[in-house]
Amino acid sequence: MSSEVFHIIDPRTFNRELLDELCEITDTSRALGKTPEGAAALRSLLADKRAMLYFTQASTRTFLSFNNACHLLGIGTSEIRDPAISSEVKGESFDDSMRTFSSYVDVIIMRTPERGLAGRAAALMDLIPRRVPIINAGSGPDQHPTQALLDIYTLERSFAGRGGIDGKTIAMMGDLRRGRTVRSLCYLMKNYHDIRLVFVSPPSLAMRNDIKKHLVQHNIVFSETAVLDDVLGSVDALYVTRMQSEWDEEEESLKVDLDDFSIGPNQLPKLNPDAVIMHPLPRGPEIDPVVDSDPRAMYWRQERNGMWMRAALLIKIFGVEEQLRNQR
Ligand code: CP
Numbered sequence: 001m002s003s004e005v006f007h008i009i010d011p012r013t014f015n016r017e018l019l020d021e022l023c024e025i026t027d028t029s030r031a032l033g034k035t036p037e038g039a040a041a042l043r044s045l046l047a048d049k050r051a052m053l054y055f056t057q058a059s060t061r062t063f064l065s066f067n068n069a070c071h072l073l074g075i076g077t078s079e080i081r082d083p084a085i086s087s088e089v090k091g092e093s094f095d096d097s098m099r100t101f102s103s104y105v106d107v108i109i110m111r112t113p114e115r116g117l118a119g120r121a122a123a124l125m126d127l128i129p130r131r132v133p134i135i136n137a138g139s140g141p142d143q144h145p146t147q148a149l150l151d152i153y154t155l156e157r158s159f160a161g162r163g164g165i166d167g168k169t170i171a172m173m174g175d176l177r178r179g180r181t182v183r184s185l186c187y188l189m190k191n192y193h194d195i196r197l198v199f200v201s202p203p204s205l206a207m208r209n210d211i212k213k214h215l216v217q218h219n220i221v222f223s224e225t226a227v228l229d230d231v232l233g234s235v236d237a238l239y240v241t242r243m244q245s246e247w248d249e250e251e252e253s254l255k256v257d258l259d260d261f262s263i264g265p266n267q268l269p270k271l272n273p274d275a276v277i278m279h280p281l282p283r284g285p286e287i288d289p290v291v292d293s294d295p296r297a298m299y300w301r302q303e304r305n306g307m308w309m310r311a312a313l314l315i316k317i318f319g320v321e322e323q324l325r326n327q328r
Pocket of ligand 1: 280282
């Protein structure tokens with residue numbers, strides 16, 4: 001990727017230099033935000049910008065973290081969360097809706113139930129005079145690139161005293177076939193050295209072949225198992241996901257014995273004492289609330305990291321990272 005960062009659609013376009021820089025910008029901005037003077041400086045960084053949050057699929061934390069990231073940076077926000085109260089209900093096309101948003105704002109952040117729509121919006125922007133960046137905040141069961149960025153930041157921080165992400169073994173567990181967060185995180189792994197991935201899932205919800213092919217192309221070692229106990233002692237991170245029941249046309253989730261793909265009091269003693277437990281949230285029964293008080297549980301910090309990483313992404317998109325650094 002060139003130094004220009006514009007549309008954020010596909011995690012495959014990220015390189016190590018950009019990922020490291022985004023982590024550095026995240027650290028710098030959250031440190032600045034700890035004082036009233038620093039927070040005021042952050043709010044002045046992008047006070048001339050406006051963002052559209054177009055979220056037509058359910059979201060709590062991606063919506064709220066982007067919304068609050070915008071406000072941390074002084075960006076004004078508008079939102080549509082229900083197409084039934086936009087002019088789409090009168091028959092306005094998706095393309096015309098996007099073009100209309102671009103008339104009023106400087107960036108469009110969008111989550112949709114359909115795969116590929118963020119990419120289509122980006123392609124449209126590249127054809128019109130008022131071209132604004134599109135950020136994919138989750139596209140169907142396909143990709144969730146900004147979740148993968150905050151996951152990378154969380155992993156880097158968790159392993160800060162242990163050489164970072166390079167050389168680590170990361171297990172991903174749950175509904176890997178339909179979970180977009182694990183798909184996006186797998187794509188980013190090509191930027192790190194000597195990674196080993198372990199996919200823990202029922203065979204019916206195993207990681208799809210397109211991702212496995214990508215891992216093979218990038219010489220990333222991976223293995224698959226349906227037995228969590230086999231991996232608990234050896235992983236550096238256990239990335240847990242829920243059953244994606246919103247895509248459950250054939251009730252696949254109901255056929256899974258969730259006890260086999262969950263972490264709770266029985267699994268914690270077997271988990272590597274240095275491992276971290278992550279989850280993109282929202283969770284289902286796959287993480288027992290008793291895990292919340294375990295020092296290895298990282299998911300609540302991961303959630304908060306999302307706001308700061310999304311702020312860093314906006315800082316990079318609008319090219320004000322030097323102004324940020326000058327505030328240190
Ligand atoms: N992790 C995540 O995307 O959460 P929301 O669906 O609540 O935005």
